Amino acid sequence: MPLEGLFSDYKAGSFYDEMFSAPDEPRPHYSKIFQKLARMVPSQFEERRQHADLSFLLQGITFTVYSDGRGTERLFPFDLIPRIIPNSEWQRIDRGLAQRVVALNLFLQDVYGKQRIFADRQIPRSLVYSCNHFLREVIGIEVPRGIHTHICGIDLVRDSKTGEYCVLEDNVRTPSGISYVLENRAVMMRTFPDAFQACEVLPVNHYPAELARILRSLSPRGGGDAQIVLLTPGIYNSAYFEHSFLAQQMGIELVEGRDLIVDGGIVYMKTIHGLTRVDVIYKRVDDEFLDSLTFRRDSVLGVPGLMGAYRAGNVALANAVGNGVADDKAIYAYVPTFIRYYLGEDPILRSVETYLCSKREDLSYVLAHLSELVVKAVGESGGYGMLMGPTASRERIEEFRRQILADPRNYIAQPLVPLSRVPSYDPALGCIAGRHVDLRPYCLYDGENVTIVPGGLTRVALQEGSLVVNSSQGGGSKDTWVLRGED
Amino acid sequence: MLSRIAESLFWLSRYIERAEYTARILDVNFHTLLEQSKDRYRLRWEPLIVMAGEEERFRQIYAEADARAVFEFLAFRQDNPSSIMQCIAKARENARTIRDFISREMWEDLNGLYFMVNRFNPTEEMDAGPHRFCDAIRFGSHRFHGVTDATLPHDEGWEFLRIGWFIERAEMTARLVDVQYHHLYDTPEEIDGPDNHQWMAVLRSVGALEAYHRKYHSSIEPEKVAEMLIMHPLHPRSIRFSMTEVQSGLRAISGTGPGSYANEAERLTGKVLERLRYDRIEEIFKLGLHSYLKDMLGMCGSIGEDIARSYFYYAVVA
Numbered sequence: 165m166p167l168e169g170l171f172s173d174y175k176a177g178s179f180y181d182e183m184f185s186a187p188d189e190p191r192p193h194y195s196k197i198f199q200k201l202a203r204m205v206p207s208q209f210e211e212r213r214q215h216a217d218l219s220f221l222l223q224g225i226t227f228t229v230y231s232d233g234r235g236t237e238r239l240f241p242f243d244l245i246p247r248i249i250p251n252s253e254w255q256r257i258d259r260g261l262a263q264r265v266v267a268l269n270l271f272l273q274d275v276y277g278k279q280r281i282f283a284d285r286q287i288p289r290s291l292v293y294s295c296n297h298f299l300r301e302v303i304g305i306e307v308p309r310g311i312h313t314h315i316c317g318i319d320l321v322r323d324s325k326t327g328e329y330c331v332l333e334d335n336v337r338t339p340s341g342i343s344y345v346l347e348n349r350a351v352m353m354r355t356f357p358d359a360f361q362a363c364e365v366l367p368v369n370h371y372p373a374e375l376a377r378i379l380r381s382l383s384p385r386g387g388g389d390a391q392i393v394l395l396t397p398g399i400y401n402s403a404y405f406e407h408s409f410l411a412q413q414m415g416i417e418l419v420e421g422r423d424l425i426v427d428g429g430i431v432y433m434k435t436i437h438g439l440t441r442v443d444v445i446y447k448r449v450d451d452e453f454l455d456s457l458t459f460r461r462d463s464v465l466g467v468p469g470l471m472g473a474y475r476a477g478n479v480a481l482a483n484a485v486g487n488g489v490a491d492d493k494a495i496y497a498y499v500p501t502f503i504r505y506y507l508g509e510d511p512i513l514r515s516v517e518t519y520l521c522s523k524r525e526d527l528s529y530v531l532a533h534l535s536e537l538v539v540k541a542v543g544e545s546g547g548y549g550m551l552m553g554p555t556a557s558r559e560r561i562e563e564f565r566r567q568i569l570a571d572p573r574n575y576i577a578q579p580l581v582p583l584s585r586v587p588s589y590d591p592a593l594g595c596i597a598g599r600h601v602d603l604r605p606y607c608l609y610d611g612e613n614v615t616i617v618p619g620g621l622t623r624v625a626l627q628e629g630s631l632v633v634n635s636s637q638g639g640g641s642k643d644t645w646v647l648r649g650e651d
Numbered sequence: 652m653l654s655r656i657a658e659s660l661f662w663l664s665r666y667i668e669r670a671e672y673t674a675r676i677l678d679v680n681f682h683t684l685l686e687q688s689k690d691r692y693r694l695r696w697e698p699l700i701v702m703a704g705e706e707e708r709f710r711q712i713y714a715e716a717d718a719r720a721v722f723e724f725l726a727f728r729q730d731n732p733s734s735i736m737q738c739i740a741k742a743r744e745n746a747r748t749i750r751d752f753i754s755r756e757m758w759e760d761l762n763g764l765y766f767m768v769n770r771f772n773p774t775e776e777m778d779a780g781p782h783r784f785c786d787a788i789r790f791g792s793h794r795f796h797g798v799t800d801a802t803l804p805h806d807e808g809w810e811f812l813r814i815g816w817f818i819e820r821a822e823m824t825a826r827l828v829d830v831q832y833h834h835l836y837d838t839p840e841e842i843d844g845p846d847n848h849q850w851m852a853v854l855r856s857v858g859a860l861e862a863y864h865r866k867y868h869s870s871i872e873p874e875k876v877a878e879m880l881i882m883h884p885l886h887p888r889s890i891r892f893s894m895t896e897v898q899s900g901l902r903a904i905s906g907t908g909p910g911s912y913a914n915e916a917e918r919l920t921g922k923v924l925e926r927l928r929y930d931r932i933e934e935i936f937k938l939g940l941h942s943y944l945k946d947m948l949g950m951c952g953s954i955g956e957d958i959a960r961s962y963f964y965y966a967v968v969a
Contacts, residue, residue, distance in 0.1 A: 221766065222759045224747070399747050411751035418751040423655050425965075434654045436807065436904070436962040 169202055170209060170596045171587070177598050180324040180584035182247060192651040193250040196362045201245065206594055213244055213589065216355045225347055225405055241640030242348060243588045244355065247601060247622040248363070254618060254646045257320065257329060257605070260513030262614035263503060265316050265607045268336055268490050270506040272312035276303050276486055286505050287498050291522065294573055295495065296543040297337070297488020299451060301458055305475050305485075308382040309611045312484035315339060315375065316607040317620075320513070322584035330514040332581070332602065333496060336487045338448050341621040342371060342606045343406035344641050346413075348621075352643040364648035366618035371606065372413035374617075375446075378610045379414075382480035383443040390443040392416040393433060395424070397449050397465045407448050421449070426469030431479045444480045445470075451485050493542040493576045494520050516581055521572040530577040531568065534561050537577040539568065552631070554580055583631055586642065588624055600625045602633050603644065619644030652807050656749045658963040660808055661815035663745040668819040670738035671792035673703065673725050676827065678785035679856035681718055683848060695849070696721045698830045702823075703733050722781050727773040735788055739768050754802035757795070764791040807904055814900040814958065821893035822951045827853065828880050829944040832873065847871045854879075857888040877940060878932040890947065891927040894920060897954070904962075916957035923950050 176184045183194045190198040201209075217239060220226075226237035249257075274281050275292055282289040292298055317339025319332040349368055353360055376392070383390030396407035398420050411418035417433065424442065425432050432439035447454065453463040458471040473479045489495060497518040500511045519526040519537070530537060534553050541549030551564040568575045585598035605620030622642040623633035633639040676699060684695050696716040700709045705724070708731060713720040728734045743765040750758045767787065776784045796816075803809050831853050850871045854860040859879065866883075867875050883889035898920045905913035912918040935943045 222763050223755075224750070224758065224762045399744070404747075408747075408751040412755075417653060418749075419653065420655065423653050434965045436652050436654055436657045 170204060170206060171202055173595050174587060174597065177585065179582055179598065180322055180327050181598060182584055182586045193248050193647055195651060197246065197248065197359055200359055200362065209589065212355050216242055216244060216351050219351050219354065223347070240344065241626055242351065243624055243626070243640050243642045245587055245589060245596070246352065246643045246645045247586050248645045248647065249619065250650045251647050252650060256512065258616050261318055261605055261607050261616055263507065263509060263512055264318060264331065264499065265313055265609050265614050267499065267502040267506050268316065268334060269311065269313040269609060271502045272484065272487060272490055273310055275489065276305065281505065284505070286501050291494060292489060295489045295492040297451070297492060299486040301471065302486040306477070307484045308384065308480045311609060311611045312487055313609050314378055314482040316609070317341065317604045318607065320603045320605065321581055324582040324584055328514060330516055332516060333493065334491055334499065336483060336490045338450070338483065339604070339606065340403040340406055341604055343409040345606070345617065345619070345621050345644070346371065348641060348643040363645065365645045366648060368617040368619060371617045372410060374608050374615050376414040376416070378608055379444045379446055379482055381610060382482060384477055384480060385443055391441060392444040392446065393419045393442055394446045395419055395421065395449050403448065421464065421466045424467040426467060426473050429473050429476045429478050431467065431470065431473050442479060444482065446482050451488060454485065493540050494522065497576065516578045519577045521568050521575040521577065527572050531565060534565060536579070538580050539564055539575055539577045541574055542576055552580070586624065588626065597628065600631050600633070601642070618646035654963050654965065656752050656808065657811045658959070659745040659749045660811040661958070663742050664812040664816035665819040666738040666742035666745065667792050667795055668816050669733060669823065670735045670742070670788055672820070672823040673735050674785035674788035675856045676702070677722060677725055677781050679852050681781050683852035684718070699725060702826045702830045705731060705733060719777050722777055723773060726781065726784060736768060739765055752808060756798050756802045760795055760798045764795065767791070810900040810903045814897050817893040817896040818951055818955060820888060821890045821897070822948060824857065824880055824888055824890050824893065825944045825948050827857070828877055829941060832877065832940055850876050859886055859888060862886050874932055874936060882927055882932065891924070894924050894927060898924060914957060914961040916954045916961060919950050919954050919957065923947065
């Protein structure tokens with residue numbers, strides 16, 4: 165079938181294309197949406213696109229760019245063509261993520277507890293202790309119900325070489341983006357109601373209720389009327405929209421550090437009728453800023469004395485403090501080891517091959533192949549501190565070589581993963597073209613079961629040829645559909 | 652309810668009210684002057700700056716208080732903290748810090764107002780005159796209150812909105828009467844006596860001209876206008892009406908019944924209302940309208956401060 169209309173110039177290219185199995189040949193799970201899109205003329209599509217943009221703008225679903233000095237608010241670009249995952253494929257992802265979350269939780273319990281894993285020589289103690297985000301201050305703290313990883317955002321990519329999903333990184337500190345998942349869906353249902361009638365898409369909007377249930381279960385005073393709050397750094401934080409959105413959806417208070425006070429080892433919030441005890445804090449403030457008495461002294465975002473209340477078991481925090489160690493990109497290389505060691509299972513989802521520059525043999529390989537590899541600083545996130553070898557200039561490569569040699573422990577390297585592509589609308593070209601995507605599903609863990617809302621956030625690199633999906637670098641997002649069946 | 656949320660609600664509606672009031676006065680003043688002689692021009696624009704309490708800042712920027720300068724200053728200037736644009740921006744900023752508390756519709760409405768106001772091109776609007784812009788602000792404010800009334804539970808949070816809204820209104824009305832009276836009546840050597848058109852404009856700016864005619868069945872007399880704007884029990888822009896709203900808001904929050912008070916803000920509000928109920932306009936004029944209104948503004952300031960002391964600020968030693 166020759167492609168028409170919006171797809172007339174579409175080229176699937178050499179990457180794995182999520183929509184087409186061959187040129188002009190949509191995959192079965194994309195066939196219905198493809199037919200709908202192919203029938204639209206560009207002006208109809210453009211009209212729906214503007215409608216969607218307006219609704220994001222009015223709701224203030226924006227992030228702030230400070231570079232121009234005025235704090236301009238920009239929309240997080242939204243692409244109307246969904247990323248679709250057939251049910252069987254999702255089942256496997258779901259099992260793989262659940263396995264990973266449980267293993268990460270056991271690892272965190274262990275390194276901040278009995279530390280069996282060092283005794284059994286599965287990972288060097290020095291590697292763990294040298295992580296920037298390993299916090300000695302929380303060793304020995306017994307967290308409620310043994311849960312460290314209440315909320316995880318695990319980044320997946322599909323490798324075009326193998327067609328297989330693999331894990332790119334774990335985010336078990338304060339993963340953000342779930343609000344976009346829920347808002348994208350809401351806008352999409354308003355913009356393309358007909359498409360939802362044609363395809364059976366699994367719902368996602370139970371996330372806030374499930375998170376609220378887990379948070380409530382952590383209350384040190386037990387059940388019913390636990391006072392739960394979401395701690396935000398405030399309106400200047402780039403994820404502020406998400407903080408207010410989640411607080412509203414869960415019906416809990418959105419608080420800033422200055423709203424809370426610790427007295428006698430108990431956390432209170434300041435209300436118009438006096439102090440009210442707080443039982444559970446969903447913290448969206450980085451650990452380092454949480455308590456100026458324990459961590460950074462210059463922090464005004466946290467609550468002095470909070471760690472004392474946490475240690476005494478008078479308040480629960482989600483996620484647990486100290487999770488950053490599991491996000492370290494050097495630790496990432498050991499997650500398959502954790503799965504085998506703690507669960508006695510083989511990993512369901514593959515990890516990307518990782519070279520640790522702290523290992524001598526890895527280091528010499530990395531230095532010899534810098535122009536082919538992606539180098540990442542272990543403690544960074546959001547696309548910062550990264551070298552994309554294949555596209556980097558000679559100067560930049562040499563700059564990284566010096567940095568790696570100066571501090572090998574701080575760097576890891578991975579082969580460049582050729583990300584799969586999804587057809588996406590390019591407003592400049594006025595047509596649809598293939599753009600690279602990743603996928604961040606959100607996993608909730610209640611100590612027994614892992615609940616994952618079907619799909620997650622699909623981030624898309626809207627610039628032609630770009631592999632960087634971060635919003636600060638021109639990335640956008642898509643609604644992600646997991647189908648009830650296979651097509 | 653968190654103290655910080657209560658404080659943001661209080662200021663949110665104060666800023667909206669300030670923006671709306673400023674827009675009303677700008678608009679009406681402009682249109683009244685279209686029929687006036689040129690030599691009165693300056694005299695008629697000064698009071699608006701005095702009312703905003705921004706004479707010094709204004710003089711640093713402009714040589715003369717003409718329509719264009721005053722319109723730009725009160726509507727658009729970024730460096731005038733009480734310009735309409737700044738009020739709307741601050742109202743939205745306050746709403747943003749509590750958007751989990753207010754209804755989604757309130758936020759979307761206010762956010763839409765902010766974007767709409769920012770789309771105005773100041774130069775174009777100054778060429779066209781203030782009507783279009785001021786109308787948009789007035790309707791924006793009405794819509795915000797309508798959406799609030801219809802979508803936010805009428806609980807404590809709603810009461811803080813109401814208190815901020817009406818304490819701002821009481822102060823604005825007091826300043827309006829004070830400034831206009833001062834300029835139109837206390838300086839007979841500059842203007843030949845009280846001016847019906849200007850007083851009519853004052854009434855029109857607060858939407859009270861029709862109500863005035865209904866109540867007094869007479870020509871426009873300054874004393875009666877003052878009486879109406881200060882003491883009318885039911886006109887929604889009179890000081891008395893506004894303070895009654897403040898009082899019921901405060902009582903709803905503290906649970907206090909009539910005849911007693913739970914804090915200094917309630918005591919002062921009660922005291923102000925006693926005067927507004929039992930004073931006669933002749934007595935007020937005998938004592939001096941200016942000092943009466945100055946006194947009232949002082950009390951409103953103290954009420955605001957005590958609301959902050961009672962509900963917003965904590966002096967807890969941990």
